[in-house]
Amino acid sequence: MIEYDQDEKKMVLKLVYYGPALSGKTTNLLRLHDLLDQDGRGGLMVLDTSNERTIYFDLLPFFLKAPSGLKIKVKVFTVPGQVKHDAMRKAVLQRADGVAFIADSQVRENLNNATSFENLERNLALVGMDVEKTPLVIQYNKRDLSGVSAESEIRGVWASTGIPVFMASALEGRGVVETFRCLAEATYRSLDARYALEAGHGLSAASFVSQLVRCEHNSGLQESS
Amino acid sequence: MALQESIDFVVGGEKRLTDVLSEAEVMPLLKSAAQAGLELAAVIDTADIPLWTFGPGCGVPGAFPPRKAHIETRPIYLAGEQVGKVCLAGGIATAAEVLKILAQVVGDAVNSMVQTNLKRMMVTEIHTQVVQLSYDELLETNRRLTESEQKYRELAQNLEIRVQERTSELKQVYTRMLQQEKMASVGQLAAGMAHEINNPLSFILSNLKSLEKYVDRFVELVNFYEEQTGGSGNDKLRSAATEKRRSLKIDFIMDDLGELFTQTVGGAERVKKIVADLRGFSHVDSAGEVQLDINQEIERTLSVLSSEIPADAKIIKKLGDLPGLSCKVPLLCQAFLNIIRNAFQARPRGLHLLIRTGQDDGGRIRLVFEDNGPGIPQDVQRRIFEPFFTTRDVGGGMGMGLTVAYDVVTSCGGTIDVQSMEGHGAVFVITLPVGGRNR
Numbered sequence: 030m031i032e033y034d035q036d037e038k039k040m041v042l043k044l045v046y047y048g049p050a051l052s053g054k055t056t057n058l059l060r061l062h063d064l065l066d067q068d069g070r071g072g073l074m075v076l077d078t079s080n081e082r083t084i085y086f087d088l089l090p091f092f093l094k095a096p097s098g099l100k101i102k103v104k105v106f107t108v109p110g111q112v113k114h115d116a117m118r119k120a121v122l123q124r125a126d127g128v129a130f131i132a133d134s135q136v137r138e139n140l141n142n143a144t145s146f147e148n149l150e151r152n153l154a155l156v157g158m159d160v161e162k163t164p165l166v167i168q169y170n171k172r173d174l175s176g177v178s179a180e181s182e183i184r185g186v187w188a189s190t191g192i193p194v195f196m197a198s199a200l201e202g203r204g205v206v207e208t209f210r211c212l213a214e215a216t217y218r219s220l221d222a223r224y225a226l227e228a229g230h231g232l233s234a235a236s237f238v239s240q241l242v243r244c245e246h247n248s249g250l251q252e253s254s
Numbered sequence: 255m256a257l258q259e260s261i262d263f264v265v266g267g268e269k270r271l272t273d274v275l276s277e278a279e280v281m282p283l284l285k286s287a288a289q290a291g292l293e294l295a296a297v298i299d300t301a302d303i304p305l306w307t308f309g310p311g312c313g314v315p316g317a318f319p320p321r322k323a324h325i326e327t328r329p330i331y332l333a334g335e336q337v338g339k340v341c342l343a344g345g346i347a348t349a350a351e352v353l354k355i356l357a358q359v360v361g362d363a364v365n366s367m368v369q370t371n372l373k374r375m376m377v378t379e380i381h382t383q384v385v386q387l388s389y390d391e392l393l394e395t396n397r398r399l400t401e402s403e404q405k406y407r408e409l410a411q412n413l414e415i416r417v418q419e420r421t422s423e424l425k426q427v428y429t430r431m432l433q434q435e436k437m438a439s440v441g442q443l444a445a446g447m448a449h450e451i452n453n454p455l456s457f458i459l460s461n462l463k464s465l466e467k468y469v470d471r472f473v474e475l476v477n478f479y480e481e482q483t484g485g486s487g488n489d490k491l492r493s494a495a496t497e498k499r500r501s502l503k504i505d506f507i508m509d510d511l512g513e514l515f516t517q518t519v520g521g522a523e524r525v526k527k528i529v530a531d532l533r534g535f536s537h538v539d540s541a542g543e544v545q546l547d548i549n550q551e552i553e554r555t556l557s558v559l560s561s562e563i564p565a566d567a568k569i570i571k572k573l574g575d576l577p578g579l580s581c582k583v584p585l586l587c588q589a590f591l592n593i594i595r596n597a598f599q600a601r602p603r604g605l606h607l608l609i610r611t612g613q614d615d616g617g618r619i620r621l622v623f624e625d626n627g628p629g630i631p632q633d634v635q636r637r638i639f640e641p642f643f644t645t646r647d648v649g650g651g652m653g654m655g656l657t658v659a660y661d662v663v664t665s666c667g668g669t670i671d672v673q674s675m676e677g678h679g680a681v682f683v684i685t686l687p688v689g690g691r692n693r
Binding site for chain 1: 266333369377384
């Protein structure tokens with residue numbers, strides 16, 4: 030959590046899109062920006078890049094409100110995936126409330142996925158976060174490509190961890206919202222346990238998620254307002 | 255990794271409009287707009303509090319924004335959130351269209367400025383934080399490197415010392431081994447010689463006994479002849495026989511024969527005993543574990559040393575009852591010999607040596623060698639068991655005697671100690687476990 034000011038009734042959350050280089054973290058945010066309703070969110074801020082590769086981070090802010098008047102700002106970040114930007118990843122990861130791990134489905138990227146996930150675990154520990162308790166979802170992106178790992182195989186690998194896994198093609202906009210919605214739900218559960226969002230602020234899980242994930246009419250996804 | 259308090263901000267931390275915009279940036283814009291004949295150009299926050307204002311109406315007290323004037327506002331967004339407004343109040347001559355356009359231009363300019371500044375600030379922040387993180391990591395790496403360098407440095411230094419220690423240890427072990435080897439071969443040599451001596455000695459002894467019998471017969475024959483000649487009437491023959499007997503000193507020879515044989519056999523018996531002692535001393539005949547009688551070993555050692563015992567030395571033995579000692583090391587008497595011989599050499603005249611054996615409270619065999627020699631100075635006592643340590647002049651001794659004694663006793667699982675005061679003799683105490691120790 031970036032900030033929680035009880036007097037000003039303001040809470041600022043941080044969600045981080047983590048993963049190996051070129052797995053489509055920024056594309057995920059771009060698609061979220063396209064697919065989600067403009068109400069309740071700001072524009073996508075892309076900091077300077079080098080050859081279209083993220084070197085700092087991207088930021089997509091969301092705004093929502095609890096019945097108690099608590100204003101919640103959710104800042105969704107991407108990290109630079111390239112190995113050399115580890116210090117940057119660590120800095121962005123600090124005080125994150127939830128993490129979406131974007132993996133590359135291509136078979137040849139398996140090792141990079143594993144290395145990056147290990148890096149995530151290590152960095153979470155380094156910035157003082159409990160890996161077991163941090164809300165986490167995994168997305169296997171680039172399902173539209175050939176030469177990808179079989180879904181059953183992927184699910185088999187992660188089944189024992191209990192971490193939700195989504196198949197996606199960020200380029201085609203598939204699975205992106207589902208991943209985000211799941212991350213929102215997991216983050217809500219973790220926050221509610223600590224800050225009594227429902228009991229203290231009247232903010233239900235459904236309301237939190239629907240405010241965060243407002244789909245535009247043409248996305249074909251269910252929306253509850 | 256704890257960051258320093260002063261820069262503990264989180265990437266994505268909240269910003270206010272005044273954090274992102276500065277007066278130096280905003281005022282020229284407002285000034286330019288106001289020059290188009292506006293009453294007022296301002297940037298106000300979400301609570302309508304003016305942050306920066308310019309224009310003739312600026313100093314006018316009263317409500318803000320001025321109510322009567324024609325007003326155009328444009329929202330200012332900071333990361334998607336409205337944080338304030340650009341507010342332009344037209345003058346009397348300001349056309350509504352112009353005011354709109356002006357508001358649009360100033361609004362766009364401010365928003366673009368906010369956006370650019372925010373990005374720059376975030377980049378600066380994350381850069382600072384990354385630098386700090388890297389610096390902390392570098393410090394940590396440096397600390398670990400220094401630590402490990404220190405460790406290796408110590409290791410390297412100690413290594414040299416350790417090598418020196420081990421080298422001198424090895425040297426000592428080597429010389430000890432050499433010495434033991436030498437002693438073993440000397441023992442074998444002695445045993446071999448003893449064996450060679452034993453063979454002729456046994457036929458010397460048995461021949462001597464035969465010779466004695468034969469001589470007895472000759473004596474008997476001579477006596478017989480004398481009796482026969484004495485009884486005959488041939489005086490000439492009788493006096494010739496008497497004369498011959500006298501000139502050949504036969505009477506003396508006959509008297510001396512017994513003594514001669516006794517002494518000769520006694521001498522040969524003594525040679526036999528010496529040879530037996532030598533063999534026993536070297537234990538060349540025994541293989542593997544042997545049962546030793548310590549008291550017998552002491553006697554045997556003294557017997558081997560008999561030629562070296564100073565003439566006026568008094569050796570007092572108080573040998574107690576001892577259990578047998580089973581031991582694989584047959585060289586215990588070598589240890590005793592070295593200690594006793596040291597006493598002989600320490601005081602060639604007027605030596606009193608007391609040798610006591612017995613058992614201590616723990617049932618261990620205890621041997622005490624107490625002399626009235628000059629004693630051993632305190633600073634020398636620590637070193638007497640070291641190889642090649644000697645206080646004698648060159649050629650007087652190798653300095654291995656007590657080292658060998660120490661090696662032999664400790665390899666039996668025993669201990670050897672010295673108590674001495676300069677000028678008041680020395681006491682060597684050896685204790686040996688009854689069970690011995692297998693080497």
